[in-house]
Amino acid sequence: MGPRMAPLEKRPDRALPPAVLDAPNAHPLIEATGLGFRYGHGRGAFEVSVPSLRISRGETLAITGESGSGKSTVLELLGLAAPPLEGAHFCWHAAAPVDVAALWRARAEGALARMRARSIGFVMQTGGLLPFLTVRENIGINRRLLGLPTEDDRIAHLVKALEIGALLDRRPAQLSVGQQQRVSIGRALAHGPALVLADEPSSALDPRLADRVLGLLRDLAIESGASVVIATHEQGRVRALGLREIRARPLEAPDRLGSCFEDAP
Numbered sequence: 422m423g424p425r426m427a428p429l430e431k432r433p434d435r436a437l438p439p440a441v442l443d444a445p446n447a448h449p450l451i452e453a454t455g456l457g458f459r460y461g462h463g464r465g466a467f468e469v470s471v472p473s474l475r476i477s478r479g480e481t482l483a484i485t486g487e488s489g490s491g492k493s494t495v496l497e498l499l500g501l502a503a504p505p506l507e508g509a510h511f512c513w514h515a516a517a518p519v520d521v522a523a524l525w526r527a528r529a530e531g532a533l534a535r536m537r538a539r540s541i542g543f544v545m546q547t548g549g550l551l552p553f554l555t556v557r558e559n560i561g562i563n564r565r566l567l568g569l570p571t572e573d574d575r576i577a578h579l580v581k582a583l584e585i586g587a588l589l590d591r592r593p594a595q596l597s598v599g600q601q602q603r604v605s606i607g608r609a610l611a612h613g614p615a616l617v618l619a620d621e622p623s624s625a626l627d628p629r630l631a632d633r634v635l636g637l638l639r640d641l642a643i644e645s646g647a648s649v650v651i652a653t654h655e656q657g658r659v660r661a662l663g664l665r666e667i668r669a670r671p672l673e674a675p676d677r678l679g680s681c682f683e684d685a686p
């Protein structure tokens with residue numbers, strides 16, 4: 422995950438039943454065209470481009486590509502942590518429609534930070550848990566920052582589903598990598614975000630555990646109505662899980678390097 426990313430939510434209006442979530446015209450959470458980010462200038466520039474992207478509520482999709490193709494950058498754009506290039510159309514339909522591109526143009530950093538805190542959850546490659554907090558405190562941190570009660574039915578359900586009840590008083594250093602990842606998923610979903618962004622959440626795990634962790638993330642997100650975007654180089658795992666794949670290909674531009682992310686055929 423890139424350095425600009427920071428954990429944190431928005432409560433879904435309600436959990437949408439899977440039948441609705443799977444429908445091709447399900448309500449969109451995100452609609453974007455011409456989304457992009459450019460590193461550097463001139464011949465050394467590297468551009469990450471997402472010409473068109475629509476993410477439905479409750480949908481889980483994967484962003485795939487080689488190392489350095491720009492997967493983390495796409496997550497940063499979706500996570501409101503990096504400003505899109507001029508000319509982008511970028512709308513969120515959470516509680517109400519929000520023109521994110523206009524917020525960036527207006528440099529409305531406070532509004533963007535609030536949206537990030539209330540509407541997004543993050544799962545990092547190696548958990549990203551705060552080492553000085555217990556598992557219980559880590560799971561509750563986003564809720565506490567938002568002034569929500571740190572214990573409720575949602576938390577109890579997540580703890581049970583993730584099978585981390587026996588670990589609540591431990592600190593991250595006392596957990597295995599797989600346990601840390603499950604706690605990280607609990608933290609990402611605890612405040613009821615509309616979107617969960619996961620950067621290589623399974624690459625530090627053995628294959629069996631990786632499938633379990635990704636499956637848990639997808640299933641718990643569907644249950645809560647959150648959309649999930651997973652950046653990963655593990656194309657085989659993405660296909661095995663039957664996820665929609667947005668894949669990087671080299672940018673076709675004569676004057677700069679970069680990647681273009683589009684739905685895989």
Ligand SMILES: Nc1ncnc2c1ncn2[C@@H]1O[C@H](COP(=O)(O)OP(=O)(O)OP(=O)(O)O)[C@@H](O)[C@H]1O
Pocket residue numbers: 423460461462465466467486487488489490491492493494495654
């Ligand atoms: N200042 C810069 N100038 C030019 N290119 C840059 C600059 N900063 C970053 N880049 C390039 O931007 C690209 C996007 O990086 P990003 O971390 O998004 O890729 P990634 O697919 O997530 O990689 P990984 O899988 O290795 O984490 C990389 O190729 C990187 O070299």
